[in-house]
């Protein structure tokens with residue numbers, strides 16, 4: 335079994351262990367083991383009477399091996415509030431390291447994923463080809479690029495990479511490089527590796 339397959343199975347089992355019963359038809363049941371797994375994240379959406387578009391959309395996350403141990407870790411995007419600065423201050427992204435036994439350790443405090451903004455989504459890729467995965471976070475008002483060190487700690491390189499669009503970005507993706515030349519271009523600093531999709535301007 336490959337490390338990727340082993341990690342993927344471990345995450346699925348930790349989040350929702352599966353029970354299969356056969357009674358004429360196959361059925362699959364999922365059990366909620368969120369708290370047993372150590373996942374205590376609660377998303378802050380800052381819902382307001384104004385019903386800003388981002389407040390109605392929720393936020394995303396990424397399954398990514400941030401420390402190169404072969405086990406998928408969980409990064410969850412928090413949002414905050416557009417209308418209430420105090421509530422916005424309390425929101426923070428969370429990063430959970432997979433212990434490999436069905437439980438996770440909250441390493442958000444030392445991960446360095448701390449740029450403020452109304453978070454919406456995330457994608458992961460090794461944009462500089464150094465062997466350590468990096469994370470891009472989209473949102474309303476403050477997109478951010480974090481460069482990983484391969485041990486679960488990240489450095490905010492948004493300004494240096496010039497990918498900190500303040501427009502409303504709901505999602506992002508990792509394009510596949512089609513040739514060695516393109517991969518070298520990405521490694522040399524091209525912004526094409528991490529590209530957000532702006533869908534609308536953030537509410538003022």
Ligand SMILES: [Ca+2]
Pocket residue numbers: 398399400401402403404405406407431432
């Ligand atoms: Ca890991």
Ligand SMILES: [Ca+2]
Pocket residue numbers: 459460461462463464465466467468481482
């Ligand atoms: Ca990297």
